[in-house]
Amino acid sequence: MSRNQTLFERAQRVIPGGVNSPVRAFRAVGGTPRFIQRGQGAYIYDADAKRYIDYIGSWGPMILGHGHPAVLEAVTKAAQEGFSFGAPTEREIELAEEILKLVPSMEQVRLVSSGTEATMSALRLARGATGRSKFIKYEGCYHGHTDSLLVKAGSGLATFGHPTSSGVTPGAAQDTLVLEYNNLAQLEEAFQRHGKELAAVIIEPIAGNMNFVRTQLAYMKRLRELCTQHGALLILDEVMTGFRVGLHSAQGHYAQLIPGFKPDISTFGKVIGGGMPLAAFGASRDIMKHLAPLGGVYQAGTLSGNPVATACGLATLREIQKPGFFETLSARTRRLVDGLAAVAADNGVPFSVDAQGGMFGFFLFPQLPQNYATVMSTDKERFNRFFHAMLDAGVYLAPALYEAGFVSAAHTDADIDATLEAARSALR
Numbered sequence: 001m002s003r004n005q006t007l008f009e010r011a012q013r014v015i016p017g018g019v020n021s022p023v024r025a026f027r028a029v030g031g032t033p034r035f036i037q038r039g040q041g042a043y044i045y046d047a048d049a050k051r052y053i054d055y056i057g058s059w060g061p062m063i064l065g066h067g068h069p070a071v072l073e074a075v076t077k078a079a080q081e082g083f084s085f086g087a088p089t090e091r092e093i094e095l096a097e098e099i100l101k102l103v104p105s106m107e108q109v110r111l112v113s114s115g116t117e118a119t120m121s122a123l124r125l126a127r128g129a130t131g132r133s134k135f136i137k138y139e140g141c142y143h144g145h146t147d148s149l150l151v152k153a154g155s156g157l158a159t160f161g162h163p164t165s166s167g168v169t170p171g172a173a174q175d176t177l178v179l180e181y182n183n184l185a186q187l188e189e190a191f192q193r194h195g196k197e198l199a200a201v202i203i204e205p206i207a208g209n210m211n212f213v214r215t216q217l218a219y220m221k222r223l224r225e226l227c228t229q230h231g232a233l234l235i236l237d238e239v240m241t242g243f244r245v246g247l248h249s250a251q252g253h254y255a256q257l258i259p260g261f262k263p264d265i266s267t268f269g270k271v272i273g274g275g276m277p278l279a280a281f282g283a284s285r286d287i288m289k290h291l292a293p294l295g296g297v298y299q300a301g302t303l304s305g306n307p308v309a310t311a312c313g314l315a316t317l318r319e320i321q322k323p324g325f326f327e328t329l330s331a332r333t334r335r336l337v338d339g340l341a342a343v344a345a346d347n348g349v350p351f352s353v354d355a356q357g358g359m360f361g362f363f364l365f366p367q368l369p370q371n372y373a374t375v376m377s378t379d380k381e382r383f384n385r386f387f388h389a390m391l392d393a394g395v396y397l398a399p400a401l402y403e404a405g406f407v408s409a410a411h412t413d414a415d416i417d418a419t420l421e422a423a424r425s426a427l428r
C-alpha cells in the first residue's frame with residue numbers, strides 16, 4: 001500500500017472524510033488524495049516522495065511558487081519577532097498601503113483571515129451601509145461558506161433562494177436571489193422586480209469556481225449601471241482573481257475595457273497572504289465608515305492582520321510588482337493553454353481554453369462555457385481519465401472539472417513543455 005493510502009486511511013479515522021476542506025478528498029475524480037510533504041518552486045512532493053508539477057498552488061495563493069527566498073526570509077524574521085499580539089502593528093499599515101496603491105477603487109481596507117470572512121463581512125457592510133437586506137449572487141460562483149451564500153436559485157425570479165447545505169436555515173437563504181451568470185435578460189428582470197430592496201450584488205468578475213468563466217463585458221457594464229441606478233452596492237469578489245489575473249486584479253482589467261468602471265466593495269484573499277491565512281475587504285471611506293469601531297457594522301478577529309501572515313503577504317506583493325512579472329507569468333500561462341489546445345486539436349478532442357495572468361481554465365467542450373450549467377455539462381468521465389493520467393505522469397491539476405488552474409512564476413518553459421508532453425500521452 002502506498003504511504004498516501006495509509007495516511008488517507010489514518011486521516012479518515014480522525015478527520016471527517018480525511019480532509020479539512022472537501023475538494024481535497026478527490027471525491028469528484030475518485031482515487032486517493034495525495035498527502036503533500038513539501039513544496040519547492042513549481043513542484044510539490046507527496047508522501048511517497050513522488051514529484052508533481054503543481055497547477056493548484058494552494059488554490060491560488062502560491063503565485064511565486066513554493067519557498068520563494070524573499071518570502072521565506074520575511075516570514076522567518078516576523079516569526080522570530082512574535083506570532084501574534086492582538087494589538088496593532090506597523091506591518092498591517094504597510095500591507096494596507098500596498099494593497100490600496102494597487103486597487104484605486106478602495107480608500108480603506110480591513111484585514112481578516114480567510115476569504116469566507118472577507119465576503120461575509122463585505123455583505124454585512126453592504127447591508128449596514130444601505131439599510132437593505134436582499135442581495136444577488138450567481139449560480140457557480142463560490143464566495144466561501146457563509147450561510148446566506150450557500151444558496152441555490154428558487155423557482156423563478158419571484159422566489160428567493162434555497163439552502164445548498166443542510167444546516168443552513170430557510171431564513172438565512174430567504175434574502176439571497178440567485179441568478180445565472182452572464183444572463184442579461186434575467187439581470188434586467190431581477191432589478192426591475194427587486195432593485196429597490198437590493199443591498200448588493202456579489203460576483204466573481206472572472207469566476208474560478210466553475211472552472212474559468214469571465215463575466216462578459218456587456219454584462220459587467222450593465223450590472224454596474226443597474227447597481228448605481230438602484231442604489232445597490234457592487235461587490236467584486238476578487239479572493240481568487242486579486243493580484244492573480246493582473247497587478248490591478250480583475251477590476252483593473254475591466255476598468256481598461258469599461259471606462260470609469262469600479263466596484264463599490266472588493267474582497268481579496270489567497271495571493272495577498274502568499275499562502276498564509278490572510279484576506280481583506282475594502283471600499284471607499286464613505287462605505288468603510290460604517291464598520292466598527294467607527295460605525296454600527298460589527299466585524300472583528302483575534303488573528304486579523306496577523307504579523308507573520310502580513311509579512312508573507314507583503315513580501316509576495318512586493319515580488320509581483322517587479323518589472324515584467326505579470327508579462328512573464330501571462331506568457332507562461334499562455335504557452336500552457338495554447339499548447340493544451342494544440343495537443344487536443346491534434347487528437348481530435350473537443351476542447352476550449354481561457355486564461356488571464358496566472359489563472360487558466362480548460363474545458364473538454366468545443367466552445368467556452370458562459371455559465372455553470374454549461375460547465376457542468378462538459379465531459380466528466382473524460383476529464384477524470386485525463387486528470388488521473390496527468391497525475392500519474394507527475395502533473396497535479398485541480399481534482400474536479402469545475403475548478404480553475406494556476407501557474408506560478410516558478411514554472412519554467414521546461415515545466416510547461418513537460419506538462420504538454422504528458423497531456424499528449426493522456427489525450428492520445
Ligand SMILES: Cc1ncc(COP(=O)(O)O)c(C=O)c1O
Binds near residue numbers: 117
Ligand atoms: C472567489 C472566492 N471567494 C471566497 C472564497 C473563500 O475563501 P476561503 O477559502 O479563504 O474562506 C474562495 C475560496 O476558494 C473563492 O474562490
